[in-house]
Amino acid sequence: MKKKLLCLLLAAAAALQLGACSMLEKEYVSIHDYVPSEQEQSAGGGRLTVHSASALKLALLSLTYEGLTEGSIIFDPSYEGDAAEDLENACWAVRTEDALCAYCVENISYDFNKIVTINEADVHIRYSKVSASPKQIVHLGFSSEAESAILNAMQKGARTLTVLVGRSGFSAEDMAAQVSKAYRDNPTVVPKKPEAVVNVFSGAGTQRLYEIQIDYGVTALELARCRKQLELFRPFAELDRPNASEVERAYVACRYLVENCRILDDDSTEEANSAYTALIERRADSEGLAFGYVELCRQLDVDCRIVYGQHDWQEHCWNIVRIDDSYYHVDITQCAKGGPALGFMQNDETFWGMYRWDVAAYPKCTGTNSFFDFFPPSTIDSLSAGSESTAEKE
Numbered sequence: 001m002k003k004k005l006l007c008l009l010l011a012a013a014a015a016l017q018l019g020a021c022s023m024l025e026k027e028y029v030s031i032h033d034y035v036p037s038e039q040e041q042s043a044g045g046g047r048l049t050v051h052s053a054s055a056l057k058l059a060l061l062s063l064t065y066e067g068l069t070e071g072s073i074i075f076d077p078s079y080e081g082d083a084a085e086d087l088e089n090a091c092w093a094v095r096t097e098d099a100l101c102a103y104c105v106e107n108i109s110y111d112f113n114k115i116v117t118i119n120e121a122d123v124h125i126r127y128s129k130v131s132a133s134p135k136q137i138v139h140l141g142f143s144s145e146a147e148s149a150i151l152n153a154m155q156k157g158a159r160t161l162t163v164l165v166g167r168s169g170f171s172a173e174d175m176a177a178q179v180s181k182a183y184r185d186n187p188t189v190v191p192k193k194p195e196a197v198v199n200v201f202s203g204a205g206t207q208r209l210y211e212i213q214i215d216y217g218v219t220a221l222e223l224a225r226c227r228k229q230l231e232l233f234r235p236f237a238e239l240d241r242p243n244a245s246e247v248e249r250a251y252v253a254c255r256y257l258v259e260n261c262r263i264l265d266d267d268s269t270e271e272a273n274s275a276y277t278a279l280i281e282r283r284a285d286s287e288g289l290a291f292g293y294v295e296l297c298r299q300l301d302v303d304c305r306i307v308y309g310q311h312d313w314q315e316h317c318w319n320i321v322r323i324d325d326s327y328y329h330v331d332i333t334q335c336a337k338g339g340p341a342l343g344f345m346q347n348d349e350t351f352w353g354m355y356r357w358d359v360a361a362y363p364k365c366t367g368t369n370s371f372f373d374f375f376p377p378s379t380i381d382s383l384s385a386g387s388e389s390t391a392e393k394e
Helices: 002-024 053-065 083-097 099-104 143-155 172-185 220-232 246-260 275-279 286-299 332-338
Strands: 046-050 070-075 105-115 118-127 138-142 160-167 195-202 208-215 303-311 314-323 326-330 344-346 355-357
Touching: 046 053, 053 070, 053 083, 053 099, 053 118, 083 099, 083 105, 083 118, 099 105, 099 160, 099 195, 099 208, 138 143, 143 160, 143 172, 143 208, 172 195, 172 208, 220 275, 246 286, 246 314, 246 332, 246 344, 275 286, 286 303, 286 314, 286 332, 314 332
Parallel strands: 046 070, 138 160
Antiparallel strands: 070 118, 105 118, 160 208, 195 208, 303 314, 303 355, 314 326, 326 344
């Protein structure tokens, strides 16, 4: 009897111990749907999660704008639409509707996989070997910002500039004109007027990409040498500028060119139409004189710009300066040939007839003072003091 009771107690104890072990070793599992993190990046390239067709297109654009050659796109489990069909359409749209991709992407291919309930695509992008890298492309919002980008490229001596503009109505000719404008507004940035060839790639809407080839007409070494000469050219170091009025400084610059530059006719066969030829080589036609005068006025803090028009029905260039808040014409060529009273500080009324220009493109010159109102004959010679000529320096 005692033996039976002992057996029952041992069996009960064993059962209790086994139950306790089972309770202690029991696992509690919580199951959730897998949701990849948004814009998750991997070491092997772009790894992006998308929820819709529009997000898919943006993901492909993100890969190309970063210049990546491959990346992974994960379709969220709640993705709206047919993932495989949308991917095919998005690749085509990116290639044809985006200006940057139309310019530099040769092909977009992909491997589409389904892992349990998750769709994933490995994307491969091949870029054109002759195009600029996406990371080298300058991004602008509007075409009005193009001149600044072009000037920056010219200052660096760059011969190729690729610009992506979000909103632009510029044609290839319009963008080439921006190269000319950047030079005209900054005539000492390069030694001669550059030539530009522009290719345009269109995107959806008004998005445009411009590939601009700039030809400076000289080698890189010559470009650097000429630019250095212009940087060191400072003929008015000894001029008492604080005590000189605007009109006196404008006349000093005019007189410097008349006395130190050989004036060529506009139909001359010599190439002398730049600030470099006027200031360094000391020879210039009307365009070169006008560019040289712009630079001298800049050094003397006088507001000055070049004018393209006609004189006696022949193509001709001169300048407009602002003196005491009024605008006046200044023609260095006329000052050299007929004296400053005929070519310096003239208004529209006295200039119109022999001269023709696009009056809407330039400020109205309505100043009423004449040359002799500014400079009585007894004061003219004293204005050259402090202006050391290039010839004297040499």
